[in-house]
Amino acid sequence: MSTTTDQPRTSAPGPEPERRSGELGFVELLRWTWRQLTSMRTALILLLLLALASVPGSFIPQKGVDALKTSTWQGQHPKLTPIYERLGLFEVYDSPWFAAIYLLLGLSVIGCVVPRLRIYWKAMRAAPVRAPRYLTRMPDHATYTTDASPEEVLERAERVLRERRFRVADRSPGGPGADAVAAEKGKLREAGNLVFHFSILVVMVGFAIGSLFGYKGGVIVPVDGGGFSNNLTQYDDFDPGTFFDPAGMEPFSFQIQDFTVDWVESGRNQGMSRGFVSEITYKESPDSPQKDYHLRVNEPLSIGGTDVFLIGHGYSPVVTIRDGTGKVVATGPTVFLPQGQDLFSFGVIKAPYANPDQIGLEGVFYPTYVKIDGDPINVMGDDRNPTLSMQVYRGDLGLDDGSPQSVYILDKDRATQVMRPDDPERPLRIDLQPGQRVRLPNGLGSVSFDGVEEWNRVQISRTPGMWLTLSGVVAALIGLMGSLFIRPRRAWVRARRGEQGILVEVAVLDRSGGADVTPELDAVVAALQGRDDGPDDPRRARDE
Amino acid sequence: MAGEDLQGDPVSVTKMRGKVVVINVWWSLCPPCRTEMPELVEASEELGKDAEFVGINIRDNAVESARLFAEQFKVPYPSIYSPDGQALLPFAGTLSPRTIPSTVVLDRQGRIAATVIGPIPSKNTFVDLVEGIAAEPADG
Numbered sequence: 001m002s003t004t005t006d007q008p009r010t011s012a013p014g015p016e017p018e019r020r021s022g023e024l025g026f027v028e029l030l031r032w033t034w035r036q037l038t039s040m041r042t043a044l045i046l047l048l049l050l051a052l053a054s055v056p057g058s059f060i061p062q063k064g065v066d067a068l069k070t071s072t073w074q075g076q077h078p079k080l081t082p083i084y085e086r087l088g089l090f091e092v093y094d095s096p097w098f099a100a101i102y103l104l105l106g107l108s109v110i111g112c113v114v115p116r117l118r119i120y121w122k123a124m125r126a127a128p129v130r131a132p133r134y135l136t137r138m139p140d141h142a143t144y145t146t147d148a149s150p151e152e153v154l155e156r157a158e159r160v161l162r163e164r165r166f167r168v169a170d171r172s173p174g175g176p177g178a179d180a181v182a183a184e185k186g187k188l189r190e191a192g193n194l195v196f197h198f199s200i201l202v203v204m205v206g207f208a209i210g211s212l213f214g215y216k217g218g219v220i221v222p223v224d225g226g227g228f229s230n231n232l233t234q235y236d237d238f239d240p241g242t243f244f245d246p247a248g249m250e251p252f253s254f255q256i257q258d259f260t261v262d263w264v265e266s267g268r269n270q271g272m273s274r275g276f277v278s279e280i281t282y283k284e285s286p287d288s289p290q291k292d293y294h295l296r297v298n299e300p301l302s303i304g305g306t307d308v309f310l311i312g313h314g315y316s317p318v319v320t321i322r323d324g325t326g327k328v329v330a331t332g333p334t335v336f337l338p339q340g341q342d343l344f345s346f347g348v349i350k351a352p353y354a355n356p357d358q359i360g361l362e363g364v365f366y367p368t369y370v371k372i373d374g375d376p377i378n379v380m381g382d383d384r385n386p387t388l389s390m391q392v393y394r395g396d397l398g399l400d401d402g403s404p405q406s407v408y409i410l411d412k413d414r415a416t417q418v419m420r421p422d423d424p425e426r427p428l429r430i431d432l433q434p435g436q437r438v439r440l441p442n443g444l445g446s447v448s449f450d451g452v453e454e455w456n457r458v459q460i461s462r463t464p465g466m467w468l469t470l471s472g473v474v475a476a477l478i479g480l481m482g483s484l485f486i487r488p489r490r491a492w493v494r495a496r497r498g499e500q501g502i503l504v505e506v507a508v509l510d511r512s513g514g515a516d517v518t519p520e521l522d523a524v525v526a527a528l529q530g531r532d533d534g535p536d537d538p539r540r541a542r543d544e
Numbered sequence: 545m546a547g548e549d550l551q552g553d554p555v556s557v558t559k560m561r562g563k564v565v566v567i568n569v570w571w572s573l574c575p576p577c578r579t580e581m582p583e584l585v586e587a588s589e590e591l592g593k594d595a596e597f598v599g600i601n602i603r604d605n606a607v608e609s610a611r612l613f614a615e616q617f618k619v620p621y622p623s624i625y626s627p628d629g630q631a632l633l634p635f636a637g638t639l640s641p642r643t644i645p646s647t648v649v650l651d652r653q654g655r656i657a658a659t660v661i662g663p664i665p666s667k668n669t670f671v672d673l674v675e676g677i678a679a680e681p682a683d684g
Contacts, residue, residue, distance in 0.1 A: 221628075222605055222627075226605070226627070226628065227627075227628030227629075227630070228628055228629070229628055229629035229630050229632060229633050230633075230636075231629050231632040231633065231635070231636070231640060231641065232640070232641070232642040232643070233569060233602060233603075233629060233632065233641055233642065233643060233644050233646065234602065234603070234628070234629040234632075246640060246642055247636075247637050247638065247640065248637070249636065249640075250636075251633045251636030251637070253628065253629075253630050253633060255628065285633070285636075286630070286633045286634065316605070328608060328612075329612060330608075330609065330612075331606050331608045331609070332604075332605045332606020332608060332609060333605050333606070334605075350573065352573075352578075353612045353613075353615075353616050398575075399573070399575050399578055400575065400578055400579065401575065401579070402575050402576050402578070402579035402580075402663070403575055403576075404574065404575055404576060405575060407573055
């Protein structure tokens with residue numbers, strides 16, 4: 001309706017357009033779409049899609065899970081990286097397409113649950129269905145005759161059925177259906193089903209709250225008196241939720257006092273760690289008292305709403321570099337990154353203050369170095385024979401152009417590799433053990449290996465809504481059990497005068513399908529007949 | 545807010561109350577800190593009368609690395625050595641430093657007047673900013 005005319009507006013409607021068969025009006029199309037979206041089939045397909053969409057999240061390193069691993073992977077796959085970036089595969093759980101599936105599923109579940117809630121509410125309050133005219137046509141029924149009066153039988157039937165946890169409809173004497181008792185039980189099955197669906201929503205909301213308002217970060221902390229304070233600048237990698245506010249970070253701090261690893265000394269896993277523990281002291285805020293905690297894997301420390309997890313450990317070789325003038329230009333522990341279970345590690349040491357040239361070292365660290373057939377091998381994770389093997393670079397390490405760079409990567413673009421004095425074709429490699437010092441060629445300076453320190457990798461996360469998620473999962477399980485194990489059943493007992501006395505008809509119907517109601521029927525009949533009705537065997541008629 | 549400087553002498557920001565205080569958070573191996581520092585040093589010399597400067601050194605595992613940095617850039621003011629970042633905790637819940645480098649300017653009452661997340665824009669802009677804060681009447 002974008003045309004404007006100068007004519008006064010008339011309310012004369014245009015001619016009705018012809019409808020072709022199969023053509024949907026706008027509202028009908030919307031309704032059809034809504035029906036499709038809220039169908040069980042769609043919900044299941046979406047659930048499957050959600051599972052499929054999570055697959056790349058577990059195969060491709062995720063920025064939010066391990067930023068370091070991700071950047072390493074990206075360095076190794078220069079071709080795939082831009083494509084994956086475009087598809088958001090490094091941040092699957094934050095990607096728009098993942099959110100789309102998530103939201104559609106949420107909408108589908110809501111659209112499914114809400115109308116059913118209304119129906120269920122009505123059904124809850126409805127009286128049990130009146131007895132059908134011919135009870136003997138029901139698949140499970142029994143008849144017998146008795147000399148008790150119909151009223152006695154019916155009253156007894158009401159009592160028996162109530163004992164068997166049936167809800168019994170009020171009989172209006174003289175009204176329609178007054179000659180029969182109608183009862184029903186197991187309405188909670190549908191309730192369980194609804195609770196299950198509703199709980200899925202709760203779980204989704206809980207997850208959403210956690211990922212929108214929470215954060216997750218990782219940091220490497222030196223073991224010997226090293227510490228951490230909960231401030232953004234202290235994290236090595238940090239993955240905030242969309243609505244995360246740094247002002248709400250709890251001002252806690254902790255120091256690692258002692259760290260012990262339990263090494264496997266023999267057997268198949270020799271050289272692996274069986275477990276490790278960090279003894280830490282922490283303060284919830286700068287003014288709170290100091291407390292102790294033993295931090296173990298899977299035993300996080302909770303401070304307020306934040307959890308501190310110990311997830312790994314490794315080594316920092318302590319290396320001192322002196323430049324050509326003999327001045328110390330770099331010293332102290334440098335974090336090396338483990339490449340595997342045996343803590344064989346890779347690292348980089350930068351000395352930007354060296355003269356005449358900046359010095360950079362890049363190489364590997366063997367916690368327990370052994371030479372086997374001339375090859376250097378690392379045999380275990382404990383540092384029993386620590387050895388450094390580094391290559392040397394000189395020149396501009398790229399630290400002065402202001403662009404951020406990783407501490408674990410040596411920028412060699414403007415630096416040159418130092419070669420062996422006796423063979424200019426082969427790179428110089430310096431091998432050091434603690435206490436040793438090596439002179440670099442060409443008056444560059446010297447490198448000494450002073451010792452080894454350890455570090456812990458700690459993950460810190462705050463996930464609000466976690467209790468909501470957990471209670472959602474628990475409620476979903478309870479609801480699921482209810483909807484699987486509760487049997488909705490209807491039962492009727494009719495008593496009327498027959499040719500040989502009072503004829504009693506009993507029928508039980510299972511409404512969930514497929515369940516055997518014979519035991520229930522037998523029990524009801526037995527209880528109705530009781531012992532005072534004489535040994536009158538129920539005559540069974542069954543239509544198979 | 546207080547601590548020990550790179551030489552182990554006590555530094556107290558609280559004692560600087562009454563003056564405008566510029567607090568710069570830095571780390572010796574961060575390239576932006578290295579490019580920003582000469583500008584800060586100039587700014588501190590220019591603002592000599594109006595403002596006190598303090599550095600907070602974080603994340604350096606060895607005090608020598610921080611000392612080498614301060615020597616290299618001839619930083620005239622003290623820096624609190626705080627490898628675990630404890631010195632930053634008093635900022636919690638405010639315009640806290642979020643990146644390295646960050647620079648916080650406190651007014652004469654010790655309240656946070658401005659926070660620069662990242663390197664300072666340029667020496668002149670920064671000097672103007674600090675002078676503006678210093679020109680505020682002391683009664684707030």
